[in-house]
Amino acid sequence: MACVAIGSYYYLYGIGPFIEHALHTNGHSVIYVGPASPERPGYDSSIPIDQLLSKCSPYPDLFLWVDPATRYFPRGIEKLPIPTACYLIDVHLGTWRESAARFFDAVFIAQRDSLPRYRAAVGHDQVYWLPLGASPKVHYRHDLPRIYEVGFVGNMVLAHRKTLRALRLRLIAEHFRTNDLSRVYTPAEVGVVYSQSLIVANVSISGDVNMRVFEGTACGALMLTDSVANGLEELFVLGREVVTYRDDADMLDMITYYLAHEEERAHIAEACYLHTQHEHLYTRRFEYLMERILSPRFKRLAPRRSASRAECSAVRRDIYTHLHMLDAILDEASANGEKLPLRAYHVLPCLVR
Numbered sequence: 359m360a361c362v363a364i365g366s367y368y369y370l371y372g373i374g375p376f377i378e379h380a381l382h383t384n385g386h387s388v389i390y391v392g393p394a395s396p397e398r399p400g401y402d403s404s405i406p407i408d409q410l411l412s413k414c415s416p417y418p419d420l421f422l423w424v425d426p427a428t429r430y431f432p433r434g435i436e437k438l439p440i441p442t443a444c445y446l447i448d449v450h451l452g453t454w455r456e457s458a459a460r461f462f463d464a465v466f467i468a469q470r471d472s473l474p475r476y477r478a479a480v481g482h483d484q485v486y487w488l489p490l491g492a493s494p495k496v497h498y499r500h501d502l503p504r505i506y507e508v509g510f511v512g513n514m515v516l517a518h519r520k521t522l523r524a525l526r527l528r529l530i531a532e533h534f535r536t537n538d539l540s541r542v543y544t545p546a547e548v549g550v551v552y553s554q555s556l557i558v559a560n561v562s563i564s565g566d567v568n569m570r571v572f573e574g575t576a577c578g579a580l581m582l583t584d585s586v587a588n589g590l591e592e593l594f595v596l597g598r599e600v601v602t603y604r605d606d607a608d609m610l611d612m613i614t615y616y617l618a619h620e621e622e623r624a625h626i627a628e629a630c631y632l633h634t635q636h637e638h639l640y641t642r643r644f645e646y647l648m649e650r651i652l653s654p655r656f657k658r659l660a661p662r663r664s665a666s667r668a669e670c671s672a673v674r675r676d677i678y679t680h681l682h683m684l685d686a687i688l689d690e691a692s693a694n695g696e697k698l699p700l701r702a703y704h705v706l707p708c709l710v711r
Contacts, residue, residue, distance in 0.1 A: 363418035367428035376493040380640035406434030436662040454680040470589035482659040492576035500553035507534040509555025523561040552577035575634040580627040599630035
């Protein structure tokens, strides 16, 4: 078994707690080395990660950086004497993660269709598809009455208020009995809501196979999702385990049909529930990740390991700009001994964003 140092910004609603639970369940030990957050104590993010890990006992066998990154990307990754890996979630949004991926020996991405792009960007073949999943810690059948015809829990921040997701959820709420679609739910509450739903409706943001697909099926609801790529047909048997729709009218028709055909709905939901429990839990996902890292064929291939200090610094600065990490840009400038005019020049793009 291995000791894994996880670098991420920890927050209750993120994937980090699920990853830690999966690693612990599989017998690995975990050291959290990310910055402090309201939910968890942490470390000064200005300390380079190679210096921070040198104080850990035992010394970790792997450094794993987890996206989505909320203003956290440490210096010194390329100097670590141990394997490094990243798990990139939102690869379907933006391109800055391609530059970040070059700091790691192994790259795991959540969306299958981005594999060719990331393999080309990184320049080695230790780039793997690692779909999202469900956590048995919170996503399970709670044996509650299914009081909602359609359930949905998801990101409805201001930026999403005029998206196709918002429009379709309004349509659903107008026609069917739902949970409070505007509420923010804790991870534990997500499992409860989906256990109370006959159907879980999914509307992806950008054609991604998101967490909801797995979380809803892990709670025994029928999963109705828009027709997306990114390997959905490899993960599930369409029509027998999950049901897809083409457009607004088709979505409403499908919900009406499966609410009226209880036996068929229950049969599909049960088949997908069993499949998810066997194949799509985070324990399986991170068993796969650790098998790749601990394989005798694994190599330390991160391109940034052989890059110059100036090159690594320039790329980090671009990443910090995308993540609005103003303090990190100033720390980088200080470490490089930059004078005030140059510091101001490097800070300006971050301020503009």
